[in-house]
Amino acid sequence: MNTSSLYFELAAITLTLVLGITLLSVNLPGWGLITVAALLAALSFGLRCTPALATVASTDAASIRNRPTRKDRKG
């Protein structure tokens, strides 16, 4: 996931949200677009958080694995 795809996702969320609110303000069906904006935001945020957590977890596991043992400290 690169930066340009993040910008595209943010633009898509903003577009659907603004369009939805505008439609609601003129008494047209806008809730669908607002719901879509919320789902896209949740997906974008959720998918960016999940690998980050996985990276943290793997870093922790690696640091535990590489932690000096008693034997190392003695040496």
Place this chain on the structure above:
Amino acid sequence: MQLDVVTAFFLLGASAQLLKAPIKMPAGLYQSLTLFLLIAIGLKGGIALAEYGNSTLLWQSLCIIAFGALLPLFAFPVLQKLGGLSRTDAASIAAHYGSVSIATFAVAMAILDAREISYEPYFPLFVALLEIPAIAVGLLLARNQTEQASTGQKTAAMKKVLHEIFLNQGVLLLTGALLVGWWAGDQSQKLMPFFGSLFHGVLALFLLEMGRLAMSRLSLLRQYGAFIASFGVVMPLFGALMGAMLAQLLNFSAGGTILLATLGASASYIAVPAAMSVALPKANASLSITSSLTVTFPFNVLVGIPLYSALTLNFLT
């Protein structure tokens, strides 16, 4: 705007799948429903073509073909530059979005019929025309990937591709039924108690299965990322805008504008995947089907068509 009754069946199928409830249609029945819808839409269009066909239809058809060829050219750079997809994947997905979905068109037609909004009855002709150009443009966009093959391999591959483009089930049945309806004219009315009266019921059954199919691929969105979901929402909105603008240029009625906006917004998930699997075997078929079937189809059915209808009826008429 109230939810249409056929759309409610899509929601039922989708909810059942999300709740892991076992609604499973036999594969043969799903195939039969697809054949029924293609023939019913084609026949209806053919009968109208015999009645209303005139010289302006040729000009309109050329504009529609150009429209179908243009849409992938907008989608491709977005997918490649912003999405960071490979040239082959970007070209394949762009072709899906330039082509059309018969099911989405059937839903739009059913909604217009239910609300008694009139439209140009020969629209199925445009559906058949829109199936083809996007595939050709998609292949041109991906051409760098196929240049390495030898001339003999290229010729064999091209034959297969042309066969898939022009003789796939969707194009063949839709065009065939259109021609039969056009040739038979009023005689086709004998078939309409079956293909006309049962249309909405069959569409409801078909959408029940489509809801299940669309949601069964939902987990793949986690794998492909939020970009593809965002693209699956933005591209239909852009396609619908282009379609509505073209409909206004061609002086279509309000119903015709809604239908062309819907066609511009829809993405193929039957004809194009079959053609792309032959022409671009390296393209990720699962990625493009997930985008068109799991994101764009539900978006159009649940949000898009009511939106295009409301905007057209309130601002363009």
